[in-house]
Amino acid sequence: MKILHNAGVDPAPRRSGPTWRQFLTAQAHTILACDFFTVDTVLLKRIYVLFFVEIATRQVHVVGVTAHPTDA
Template sequence: MIRLAKENPTRGYRRIHGELTVLGIKAAASTVWEILRTTGIDPAPQRTDTTWAAFLRSQADALLACDFFETITFAGARLYV
């Protein structure tokens, strides 16, 4: 949850709580808020001053994991994946 908060500065504790619920992690929204508060993570509106360079650095692992290639279907169509 701390990683979610750091990588997504516009998401507040309720949104992070919703993401955790989707992942099957059961925790109250107040627990998420308390954990973020005790680790020193500010509420969402005060964390949104992320620069473009900082955003790209936080997403570098996912960007580097992307692979693009070209394939041709049986019908002869060229697809870029």
């Protein structure tokens, strides 16, 4: 905020639209979240996992699990 003030940039005006919570609630049926993470096994192998979560239903879709993410 101080940087913007020093640069002469005024604060953004208040908006009359929906709040962030209202927007997310209205759009939840179309929003997906994704994550890519690794799992180290007891055999000292690393596995890479990519998955998506449907926000509205909280349904998880595991898209890929591999030990070699750069292979075809």
